[in-house]
Amino acid sequence: MTPAEIVAKMMEKDFFSQWLGIEVMEIRPGYCLLRMRVREEMCNGFSIAHGGISFSLADSALAFAANGHGEQAVSISTAIDHLEKVEPGDILMAEAVELHTSRKLARYRVEIFDEAGAMKAIFRGTVYRTGKTWEQLSIKN
Amino acid sequence: MTPAEIVAKMMEKDFFSQWLGIEVMEIRPGYCLLRMRVREEMCNGFSIAHGGISFSLADSALAFAANGHGEQAVSISTAIDHLEKVEPGDILMAEAVELHTSRKLARYRVEIFDEAGAMKAIFRGTVYRTGKTWEQLSIKN
Amino acid sequence: MTPAEIVAKMMEKDFFSQWLGIEVMEIRPGYCLLRMRVREEMCNGFSIAHGGISFSLADSALAFAANGHGEQAVSISTAIDHLEKVEPGDILMAEAVELHTSRKLARYRVEIFDEAGAMKAIFRGTVYRTGKTWEQLSIKN
Amino acid sequence: MTPAEIVAKMMEKDFFSQWLGIEVMEIRPGYCLLRMRVREEMCNGFSIAHGGISFSLADSALAFAANGHGEQAVSISTAIDHLEKVEPGDILMAEAVELHTSRKLARYRVEIFDEAGAMKAIFRGTVYRTGKTWEQLSIKN
Numbered sequence: 287m288t289p290a291e292i293v294a295k296m297m298e299k300d301f302f303s304q305w306l307g308i309e310v311m312e313i314r315p316g317y318c319l320l321r322m323r324v325r326e327e328m329c330n331g332f333s334i335a336h337g338g339i340s341f342s343l344a345d346s347a348l349a350f351a352a353n354g355h356g357e358q359a360v361s362i363s364t365a366i367d368h369l370e371k372v373e374p375g376d377i378l379m380a381e382a383v384e385l386h387t388s389r390k391l392a393r394y395r396v397e398i399f400d401e402a403g404a405m406k407a408i409f410r411g412t413v414y415r416t417g418k419t420w421e422q423l424s425i426k427n
Numbered sequence: 428m429t430p431a432e433i434v435a436k437m438m439e440k441d442f443f444s445q446w447l448g449i450e451v452m453e454i455r456p457g458y459c460l461l462r463m464r465v466r467e468e469m470c471n472g473f474s475i476a477h478g479g480i481s482f483s484l485a486d487s488a489l490a491f492a493a494n495g496h497g498e499q500a501v502s503i504s505t506a507i508d509h510l511e512k513v514e515p516g517d518i519l520m521a522e523a524v525e526l527h528t529s530r531k532l533a534r535y536r537v538e539i540f541d542e543a544g545a546m547k548a549i550f551r552g553t554v555y556r557t558g559k560t561w562e563q564l565s566i567k568n
Numbered sequence: 569m570t571p572a573e574i575v576a577k578m579m580e581k582d583f584f585s586q587w588l589g590i591e592v593m594e595i596r597p598g599y600c601l602l603r604m605r606v607r608e609e610m611c612n613g614f615s616i617a618h619g620g621i622s623f624s625l626a627d628s629a630l631a632f633a634a635n636g637h638g639e640q641a642v643s644i645s646t647a648i649d650h651l652e653k654v655e656p657g658d659i660l661m662a663e664a665v666e667l668h669t670s671r672k673l674a675r676y677r678v679e680i681f682d683e684a685g686a687m688k689a690i691f692r693g694t695v696y697r698t699g700k701t702w703e704q705l706s707i708k709n
Numbered sequence: 710m711t712p713a714e715i716v717a718k719m720m721e722k723d724f725f726s727q728w729l730g731i732e733v734m735e736i737r738p739g740y741c742l743l744r745m746r747v748r749e750e751m752c753n754g755f756s757i758a759h760g761g762i763s764f765s766l767a768d769s770a771l772a773f774a775a776n777g778h779g780e781q782a783v784s785i786s787t788a789i790d791h792l793e794k795v796e797p798g799d800i801l802m803a804e805a806v807e808l809h810t811s812r813k814l815a816r817y818r819v820e821i822f823d824e825a826g827a828m829k830a831i832f833r834g835t836v837y838r839t840g841k842t843w844e845q846l847s848i849k850n
Binding site: 577578579580581582583584585587608609610611612613614615618619620621623624625627628631642643644645646647648649650 | 728751762
Binding site for chain 2: 295300302327332333337345368
């Protein structure tokens with residue numbers, strides 16, 4: 287399966303990424319670029335995007351980039367720093383870049399920025415590679 | 428304003444916490460206990476809760492506990508480790524506990540567990556205290 | 569091998585923990601309590617303990633607690649928040665507590681406090697369990 | 710005071726960075742490149758560099774880069790992922806790059822690599838800007 291086929295299969299049942307309105311702009315093994323538009327219903331009590339919105343976008347980018355290698359990868363440790371407030375109507379981009387891989391682990395950086403290129407949040411994630419291929423997973427389901 | 432009044436005011440416009448179905452079980456300055464039920468539309472492509480769901484619940488718990496002191500607090504650095512998968516129908520609890528405060532910063536730990544007490548995720552957050560009281564914020568809005 | 573035997577074997581060649589003056593106060597599988605005294609040569613340009621000192625103490629506590637299970641464990645992701653300054657002459661304690669284990673991973677919290685019980689830093693770590701027992705490692709060396 | 714003057718002043722009393730053998734290769738406001746050689750006495754029980762060594766090098770790089778702006782900055786939250794083992798005799802470089810600044814906070818990424826350019830660890834740090842200039846600090850001491 288190609289990275290695009292894997293991500294299409296993931297997105298098909300990823301109802302939360304669908305609710306977020308995530309669009310896959312680019313996908314390669316170890317790399318992913320996503321796009322979404324912030325809506326009113328994603329805001330917190332300060333009328334800015336809830337911290338969980340940027341996190342969720344980054345977490346999806348991590349999952350797609352990591353699984354794009356063709357082997358199932360699950361997130362084990364993630365962190366996010368919120369830099370600037372995000373408002374309803376903002377278009378957010380998330381770019382996941384692979385920093386390092388070993389047999390069982392891979393490390394990613396995800397940057398969240400708006401259409402003008404202003405950085406909104408920085409995310410970092412480690413995934414565990416289960417050893418199951420997407421071919422095996424697809425037969426099972 | 429009491430912690431309960433502040434959180435009621437925050438929840439009133441926190442449309443994302445409302446979408447998540449978050450209920451405030453207990454609130455004191457520096458402490459918060461939340462509860463929510465995981466729905467199908469919160470799942471990712473593996474049919475388990477998206478990583479952003481536990482994060483968002485923990486992030487709300489952090490915000491409520493930190494603002495409960497009566498001074499506006501904004502999250503500046505957070506991290507989460509996912510320990511066990513969370514499934515649709517699961518009831519999640521998030522307990523935010525204050526670890527340390529200084530004049531401008533406060534540190535929190537948030538644990539996510541299910542109704543049986545099984546730990547699902549561990550979250551850690553640092554907030555910046557802006558110096559604005561909720562009395563001042565309320566007059567402004 | 570008992571946890572105490574494993575840690576004795578680790579400490580024997582752990583020249584940096586020796587330089588730090590680390591003493592093992594208590595060791596059980598998944599738990600460790602360490603003690604050290606901060607010296608002038610551990611300070612940074614502000615004449616307080618360099619951030620790396622508390623980190624190193626916590627990292628040793630993590631390694632000892634995690635390897636105390638009898639299986640080799642290596643640190644893959646760690647984070648520390650410095651809460652209060654540490655000064656030359658201070659006695660630091662580090663207590664590592666296991667939060668969760670799975671077949672390949674384990675999670676720990678390490679708290680750094682002084683003799684009066686004042687919390688100085690909070691550390692969090694994830695280790696990867698290699699599957700090699702300390703019996704196997706000891707025969708090899 | 711120039712960034713180089715500030716770092717010279719910091720290094721003068723930074724006995725731990727001196728013990729590590731840290732050399733300042735390049736310093737600009739918000740940027741720093743350091744170099745050190747790993748010695749036997751920096752190793753842990755597995756005869757590889759203790760996790761605290763890479764952390765300490767990265768933490769010094771963070772401190773120098775952040776204080777290079779001329780205003781005192783203190784580390785409040787840091788994290789490190791160890792990617793590859795570091796051995797005695799290895800030359801380590803640490804490059805600190807500023808990702809974002811606001812009035813009271815600044816964010817940095819520090820990468821640790823060897824002379825061949827192989828990445829050994831990734832570090833991330835947030836500093837709090839105290840508002841005191843290095844001119845003020847220097848008069849006081």
